[in-house]
Amino acid sequence: MKTSRISFIVGIMLGILLVFGCQNDTKKDSTAVESNPTTQSKEQGQAFIEDDESVPNVLQIAIGSPDHTTLVAAVQAADLENALVNAGPLMVFAPTNAAFDALPEGTVEDLLKPENKEALANILKHHVTPGNYSKDFLKKFKKLGQANDQNTTVEVRDGEVYVGGAKIVASIPAGNGIVHVVDAVILPPSN
Numbered sequence: 001m002k003t004s005r006i007s008f009i010v011g012i013m014l015g016i017l018l019v020f021g022c023q024n025d026t027k028k029d030s031t032a033v034e035s036n037p038t039t040q041s042k043e044q045g046q047a048f049i050e051d052d053e054s055v056p057n058v059l060q061i062a063i064g065s066p067d068h069t070t071l072v073a074a075v076q077a078a079d080l081e082n083a084l085v086n087a088g089p090l091m092v093f094a095p096t097n098a099a100f101d102a103l104p105e106g107t108v109e110d111l112l113k114p115e116n117k118e119a120l121a122n123i124l125k126h127h128v129t130p131g132n133y134s135k136d137f138l139k140k141f142k143k144l145g146q147a148n149d150q151n152t153t154v155e156v157r158d159g160e161v162y163v164g165g166a167k168i169v170a171s172i173p174a175g176n177g178i179v180h181v182v183d184a185v186i187l188p189p190s191n
Contacts, residue, residue, distance in 0.1 A: 055175035058092045059084035062179065070100040070108060077112045078121040083147075088176035089132035091144075093163050095185045103185060122148050126164070126188040132177045135161050135168050150188050 059081055062068045071094055075081060084092065100108050111120045125148035133141075138161050141154040152164035161168045164186035172179045 055173075057085045057176045058088075058090055058174045058179050061172055061174050062092070062094055065094075067096045067098075067181075068094055070097045071095055074100075074108075074112065074120060074124060077114075078117055078124055080121060080124055084128075086176065088174075089130065090174075090177035091129045091131050091133060092174075092177065092179050093127045093129075093166060093168070093182045093186055094179050095127070095166065095182050096169075099166070099182065099184045122188060123185070126150060126152065127182075127186055134178070135171050135180065138163070138168070138180075146188075148188060152186060152188075 056064065059075070062072050062075070062084075075084065084090065110116060111123070126146045128147040129144045130147075138144075138154055139156050143151045143153055144163065146152055153162075155162045163180070163182065164184075166182035166184035166186050168180045169183050170181040172181070
């Protein structure tokens with residue numbers, strides 16, 4: 001009787017090992033395909049995960065806005081998509097297309113060139129700061145530390161809030177912060 005129990009237990013253990021062994025082989029095969037560099041695209045990271053159920057993050061809000069197509073193109077050219085979907089909280093001061101159009105002619109086209117990616121990223125990071133503050137709460141600030149390690153001014157004129165000289169014209173809550181729509185591109189100070 002002892003021999004049949006031992007055989008039964010050994011049989012169960014072998015069956016379990018066989019099942020788990022097959023599952024590990026399947027996982028190895030699927031990861032081998034995923035890690036093949038020829039099948040990977042540039043679009044990797046959190047910014048490219050599809051999610052239709054949660055509150056949109058700051059990047060999704062910009063992508064969904066017809067008034068921010070230039071900003072989205074610039075974010076993509078600078079490869080900053082994943083930075084705008086992190087947990088935050090982030091405040092993004094989002095210039096409208098009209099704000100970019102107000103720059104000297106050829107400026108946007110020049111910044112979108114691959115050789116100017118670093119300068120473009122610096123300008124875009126100057127539009128982002130940690131936090132999730134309403135327009136009214138921002139009235140308490142004099143300066144904000146931006147993501148490019150530089151500061152920008154906060155001013156109140158006639159009850160309106162201006163950040164780096166750009167007026168906040170609207171505010172949209174996001175899942176990872178807030179988007180403050182601004183009427184001008186906020187340029188970092190020259191060094």
